[in-house]
């Protein structure tokens with residue numbers, strides 16, 4: 104009888120489970136339920152069947168996800184937090200990671216990685232035939248803990264959800280070192296052909312095209328003053344709840360009792376961390392070479408059923424109109440690309456429509472796709488601090504204006520106000536008063552020697568993937584052995600060797616290991632995470648940054 108009771112309790116327990124009835128998602132995988140044995144891009148992972156991991160199917164699953172609160176006997180929907188819908192977008196929709204003991208599909212979550220494998224790949228037994236594209240995975244025990252390697256990969260992938268891009272380049276072909284420069288330039292990952300603006304979503308990547316002194320002249324060198332990660336070092340920072348601009352006066356209400364740190368006379372800047380805008384890209388499927396990314400200039404809003412995998416139904420090259428059909432559905436949508444950009448596409452080609460989030464450290468904004476300007480306010484000064492109402496009053500100096508979008512704050516936007524770190528007196532000048540993440544001596548050096556620190560002596564942006572740096576020794580602080588971590592300018596990113604730059608020779612977004620040791624994120628990437636997660640911690644970040652002997 105006792106056994107029967109416990110059995111009944113077990114059954115009752117099963118009845119309390121609140122997993123929705125989604126049978127054809129990753130959660131529906133059972134023994135001998137086949138996964139697609141298609142290789143995932145350039146790696147040797149085996150993907151789940153698309154039907155299990157596509158956003159639409161997972162969103163249906165998330166929409167029904169509930170939690171059960173026993174005391175009040177109520178159910179709460181927790182799904183909306185994780186759903187990527189155009190009208191009810193969850194705040195954490197791109198920060199969900201599903202741990203599996205099966206080889207994962209990567210980048211299924213557009214920005215980050217939705218699936219992470221916690222088991223060792225050797226522990227997996229696959230059966231079936233690659234030829235019929237169906238494989239079975241023998242059931243595996245979920246391990247108690249993850250290996251450090253799996254954790255490193257997971258951290259790297261999660262960082263993609265916070266606006267960090269890959270700082271590495273694809274491994275070159277075997278005979279690469281023997282190729283001539285001309286041959287090497289023909290290699291698909293040597294040249295980045297997409298618009299520079301498609302890198303705006305990353306705080307740690309910038310297109311060479313953005314920086315070239317003369318965009319039509321490859322040998323014109325770069326203008327170091329245009330480097331994106333000239334982010335101000337910050338000593339005080341708060342998040343703004345409301346902003347009111349009246350002529351030369353700005354009134355800010357701040358979140359979370361952050362007002363007391365500011366004082367009358369403080370120089371402050373305003374910047375948005377997140378802007379409300381829709382930017383969509385048409386991206387070629389992951390195994391295409393070269394990889395194409397085109398900005399969609401019309402329509403302004405794209406329904407969520409067209410996000411993710413779509414097929415090209417027809418192309419009007421004269422007007423750069425591309426008609427797409429959503430995956431497995433019959434309705435279609437016409438999107439307009441920039442002039443000339445539809446020429447590389449093919450009818451019936453599978454492509455992806457992605458939403459592009461804005462630069463998480465929003466210091467530049469585009470006046471058009473090829474030109475950008477600083478998106479930070481002019482220097483303002485604090486004229487009043489009111490602790491009872493948590494209000495800060497700021498003055499806009501005469502002859503300065505606040506760009507339009509810094510005068511308003513939409514519900515989907517986040518604005519910060521901060522006091523920057525001053526440069527020491529011997530480095531300070533009227534037009535360069537504040538310290539930036541890239542140290543002034545490094546910036547000055549790059550102005551005089553306008554080439555990345557991993558270019559060779561002939562200034563070729565060569566094209567190797569080990570953590571090398573030719574940073575001159577006078578830029579390395581005394582006794583430091585961490586010169587690879589100094590923020591500067593390096594060639595390589597988003598798998599490309601040429602045409603894309605990243606900040607330092609060593610970063611977890613570049614390699615997870617160097618010399619068999621785990622790498623940390625570089626200062627630009629760490630700054631980005633602080634900015635996204637808790638900007639009130641900038642002072643703590645800065646203290647740590649200065650303690651590392653990597654700031655000349």
Ligand SMILES: [Zn+2]
Nearest residue numbers: 259260263269
């Ligand atoms: Zn990555």
Ligand SMILES: [Zn+2]
Nearest residue numbers: 610612625628
């Ligand atoms: Zn980095």
